[in-house]
Amino acid sequence: MELIRLNKYLSQQGIASRRESDRLIEKGLVKVNGEVVEGMGVKIDPERDEVEVDSIQMQAEKKLVYLALNKPKGYVCSVKATQQDPKIVLDLIDIPERIYPVGRLDKETTGLLLLTNDGTLVNQIIHPSSESEKEYEVTFSVQIPMGAIRKLEAGVKLAGETTLPTTVKKVGPAKIRITLKEGKNRQVRRICQKVGFPVKNLKRVRIKGLELGDLPLGRWRHLSEEEVKFLKK
8 A cells, every 4th residue: 555644644534634634743633553643744554554633622613514415426525626527526515614525435426425524533434443334235237146246245355455244235136235344445346346247336325324315416414413423433
């Protein structure tokens, strides 16, 4: 895994902008593998290093916001548009607070996306050690046999490492629901391709106990207090 700068990692995970991340590091509010980071320019391995942020001071005067979005195709999970990707998920949301996507869905994937400015919750959901469940509805162009499903359930080797076992439920001849406990880049598409069944359509329907439900495509809503408490468990 390529090492990346700590401030870039914090920005990618929606904890703070790069400039704000530098201030958090300067104040001694960021730890890597249990040790306070004392210098700037530190690089980490996102797959192996454990990053913690003391968000008590950071969030003392900040209104915490939690949103669920039903992401449409064509939008990227970024806070900044580019010439290559001019449409970002924040274009679909109109609130004054600065929020960030929690994790990522690729441009062609639809469904449940959580957005917030609560760095603590972001860490709880996206850190590999949390093993937070994420459920996807996967549609194929052809019928998928039980043999391929069993391979998905057992774990698939990607880049020399075997993915964690999954839970798979067949909901149609060419459609499954698959639940992951990790979040490797484009994981669902890659493991389905690896067992010989490329994905036609992919939609995320659940993050931990938060479900997409009947939220219309391209629309968003605030989470209830109960939903936020459940996500923080």
